[in-house]
Amino acid sequence: MASKKRGAGQTAVITGASGGIGLELAALFAADGYDLVLVARSADALTKAAADLSKAHGVKAIALPMDLAKPGAAAKLKSDLEAKGMACDVLVNNAGFGMLGPFAEADEARLMQLVDLNIRALTELTRTFLPAMVKARRGGVMNIASSAAFMPGPFMAAYYASKAYVLSLTEALWEEMRGTGVRITAICPGPVATGFQDAAKMQDAKLLKMARPMSAKRCAQISYRAFREGKRVEIPGLMTKMMVGATRVTPTGMGLKLVRSLQS
Ligand SMILES: NC(=O)c1ccc[n+]([C@@H]2O[C@H](COP(=O)([O-])OP(=O)(O)OC[C@H]3O[C@@H](n4cnc5c(N)ncnc54)[C@H](OP(=O)(O)O)[C@@H]3O)[C@@H](O)[C@H]2O)c1
Numbered sequence: 001m002a003s004k005k006r007g008a009g010q011t012a013v014i015t016g017a018s019g020g021i022g023l024e025l026a027a028l029f030a031a032d033g034y035d036l037v038l039v040a041r042s043a044d045a046l047t048k049a050a051a052d053l054s055k056a057h058g059v060k061a062i063a064l065p066m067d068l069a070k071p072g073a074a075a076k077l078k079s080d081l082e083a084k085g086m087a088c089d090v091l092v093n094n095a096g097f098g099m100l101g102p103f104a105e106a107d108e109a110r111l112m113q114l115v116d117l118n119i120r121a122l123t124e125l126t127r128t129f130l131p132a133m134v135k136a137r138r139g140g141v142m143n144i145a146s147s148a149a150f151m152p153g154p155f156m157a158a159y160y161a162s163k164a165y166v167l168s169l170t171e172a173l174w175e176e177m178r179g180t181g182v183r184i185t186a187i188c189p190g191p192v193a194t195g196f197q198d199a200a201k202m203q204d205a206k207l208l209k210m211a212r213p214m215s216a217k218r219c220a221q222i223s224y225r226a227f228r229e230g231k232r233v234e235i236p237g238l239m240t241k242m243m244v245g246a247t248r249v250t251p252t253g254m255g256l257k258l259v260r261s262l263q264s
Pocket residue numbers: 015016017018019020021022039040041042043066067068069070094095096097098117144145146147188189190191192193194195196197199
């Protein structure tokens with residue numbers, strides 16, 4: 001008799017699933033039997049991903065195209081799910097982007113979109129879907145932070161600060177969720193080969209020339225395992241673990257100069 005898959009009868013809602021790390025995570029959840037709700041702005045890419053994953057893994061997968069940086073996105077996502085009779089057993093807050101450049105010259109609208117997506121949408125979505133998980137005593141939230149969460153980042157200041165927020169929120173909630181049966185994990189990748197670098201306009205940054213990016217697939221595999229194990233924080237890859245370890249013992253002034261030189 002075939003054994004029942006871990007995610008059978010459960011739904012994973014994955015933001016930023018039109019490509020990169022989110023799409024690779026979606027494939028892992030589907031392979032484990034989760035039904036999928038895929039969210040991002042690119043309707044065509046999402047619809048294709050939903051169809052491909054549904055066919056490959058025999059799960060239900062739907063695309064919900066939306067701009068999560070817009071006010072009311074979390075409420076809209078919840079009502080769209082209710083209208084389809086679907087729950088959110090696992091939430092993956094993966095959608096996010098970065099901006100490279102001097103803060104004083106940053107496009108203001110884009111800057112506020114970053115705050116709205118990386119911080120506000122993640123917070124609202126977590127607040128929206130966590131109560132039902134606590135009530136059911138199962139499920140969880142995977143928040144994609146970054147190795148940038150561990151230090152301030154001159155010339156990518158708002159991005160680094162947004163990921164510090166994600167890490168702090170997630171670690172606090174991990175403690176709040178202890179004993180509830182609900183998992184919550186912060187993932188803190190270093191450079192990963194995705195559309196992120198183009199979106200952040202950081203193709204020429206020295207940081208990328210120094211570090212060989214991890215593949216999105218590998219990053220997703222490590223992240224998925226960490227979430228399953230209920231880890232509080234996962235830093236995928238030995239190099240990134242070592243880099244984060246070094247920042248923890250480096251005086252802030254020195255760290256700021258180093259990041260400045262890598263990102264200017
Ligand atoms: N790649 C790296 O080096 C790296 C390192 C550390 C952490 N991270 C984090 O990993 C996460 C995933 O990024 P990635 O590397 O996979 O980059 P990516 O390939 O650019 O993927 C970002 C995803 O977010 C979606 N998205 C962007 N803006 C959105 C919005 N307003 N509303 C809804 N969805 C939106 C994008 O889809 P649409 O464009 O279709 O909306 C896409 O699916 C991010 O949170 C990023 O900060 C990345």
